[in-house]
Amino acid sequence: MRALFSVSDKTGVVEFARELQSLGWEIIATGGTMKLLQEAGLKIINISEVTGFPEICDGRVKTLHPKVHGGLLGRRDLQSHIDQLKENGIEFIDMVCVNLYPFKQTIAKPDVTMEDAIENIDIGGPSMLRSAAKNWSAVTVVCNPDNYPLVINEIKENGNTTKETRLRLSAEAYTHTAEYDMMIATYMRKAAGLNEKLFLEYDLKQSLRYGENPHQSAKFYASAERVPYSLATAEQLNGKELSYNNIQDANAALNIVREFDAPFCVGLKHMNPCGAAIGTDVVDAWKRAYEADKVSIFGGIVATNREINEEAAQLMKPIFLEIIMAPSFTPEALEVLRTKKNLRLLKVDMSKSDKTQMQYVSMNGGLLAQEQDLVTKTVEEGMCVTVARPTKEQLIDLDFAWRIVKHVKSNAIVVVKDGATLGVGAGQMNRVGSAHIALEQAAAALKESGKDIQKEGVVLGSDGFFPFDDTVSLAAGFGVKAIVQPGGSVRDEDSVKKADECGITMLMTGMRHFKH
Secondary structure, X not given: OEEEEEOOOOOOHHHHHHHHXXXXXXXXXOHHHHHHHHHOOOOOEEXXXXXXXXXXXXXXXXXXXXHHHHHHHOOOOOHHHHHHHHHOOOOOOOEEEEOOXXXXXXXXXXXXXXXXXXXXXXXXXXXXXXXXXHOOOOOEEXXXXXXXXXHHHHHHHHOOOOHHHHHHHHHHHHHHHHHHHXXXXXXXXXXXXXXXXXXXXXXXXXXXXXXXXXXXXXXXXXXXOOOOOOHHHOEEEEOOXXXXXXXXXXXXXXXXXXXXXXXXXXXXXXXXXXXXXXXXXXXXXXXXXXXXXXXXXXXXXXXXXXXXXXXXXXXXXXXXXXXXXXXXXXXXHHHHHOXXXXXXXXXXXXXXXXXXXXXXXXXXOEEEEEEOOOOOOXXXXXXXXXXXXXXXXXXXXXXXXXXXXXXXXXXXXXXEEOOEEEXXXXXXXXXXXXXXXXXXHHHHHHHHOOOOHHHHOOEEEXXXXXXXOHHHHHHHHOOOXXXXXXXXXXXXXXXXXXXXXXXXXXXXXXXXXXXO
C-alpha cells in the first residue's frame, strides 16, 4: 500500500506518517513535506523517483504526471486499467494526504500583492485531491488533519479504511477544493472588476430547534470572516440555546448599540427598539431605557455597550428578559444573573471597525445583496431649514433620535427627551400613523410620571421625508419643539412652512435610513 503526502498544514503529519509506515505503508512525499518527514527519521520516497521527472518551475510542476494520476485514478476492478498501468510502469497509489497552499491566509494580509496571491494558488494539490476523491471506492483521501486518528484506527482494525469513511472523506475533499476555488475566483473576479456572480462561504454553527414558527426547520450559518457585533462569534455564558427569532432580534439590537460611544442601553422586541437611552454609566443607561417602556420590554432583549456590573445585574434580574448582551460581565454580575437558568447571557465583541460589510436577504428564487448601512451623519446646526434654530440640548437629542429611528422598521417615528426614547412608532403603512403611535405613547409615559408633553420640549425623528405637512401639524399638537428628518420630498417646503408657523425647529440630514 502506498500513500502520497504533500501538505502545507503540517499539523500532526509526522505522527500520521509514522503510524502508517509502522503498518507497512510506503510513503511518497514532495518538497518540504518530504524534508520534514525525513528529518523525523522516516524512510520517504521522493516524488521524482515515482515520476522519473524532477520538480520544475520553482515547484509549480511536480505531481502533474501520469504516474501520479494514473496511480490514483486507475480502477482496481477493471482489468483493462490494471493492464494499462502495468504496461506503462505505473503503480497504484492508495492514499493521498494533501492540503493546499495557504491562499486564504495570504490574501488576508494587508500588504498582499497580486504576485504573492498568484504564487499561493495550488494546482497540483487540488488535482490530486480530485483524482483521489473520484476513485474513493479504492483510494483514501485525507485533507484535514483532524481525520488522521480515524484513518489510522480503521487501518489497524480492518487493514484499510472502510468504504463509508472513504466516501465521507471524498465529499470533504471536494468541499475543500470547492471552497478553495471559490476563494480564488472571488479574489480574481474582484481584481478584474467582475460582479455578475456571487460566491458565499458559510459554515454551520448551530442547528436550531425550529425557525420563525415551530413548523419551520432552521439552521444558523456563520461567515468565515470574523466581524464585530456578531452573534456568530459571541460567547454564550448562560441560558438556553438561541432560537431563530432570538438571533434575529439580537442582531437588530447589536446594530443599534454600535451607533453609540457613550454608555448606552437598548431594550428590543420583534426587531424594534422599545426603549433606548444614553447614561452616565451602564446602570444609568439601563434605568433610563427601562423607564422608557416598562411594558414592552417584558420578554425582550437587552444590549449595552458597557460591562455589566453587579448593580446593573441586580436591576435587570427581576425583569423577564430573553437575552442580555454586553462586551463583558463582571464575575459578580454573572453570579447574580446565572440564578436565572434560562436567561441567555452573551459576551459580544464590540470593537469598532469601519470595514464595509455586505448584507444578504433571501427571497423566492433569489438573493438581495447590499452594503450594510453603517454610516450615520451627526446631526448638526447647519442642517437646520427653519427660522427657529436648535439649542445645544436639542441637537444632542436630535442626534440621538436620528441614530435610533434608523433602526426602527419603516415608516418610523421616534420621540425623544434628554437622551432617551419616550415613544416609538414602527412599520405603519403611512408616516402619520407611526407618528400617532409614537406621540401618544410619549404623552402617556410623561403623564404617568406627572409631566405634560406640551411642556417638555420633546424632539421627533423620522427615518423618511414628509410627503405632506400632516406629521408636522400632528407633532405641533403634542408640543414637539424640534424635528429631524432626511428631507427630499417635492413638498419639503410645505413641511418647512408648517414648522415655521408652529415655531418648530426642523433639520434635514440629506440621508435617509429606511429599514424594511
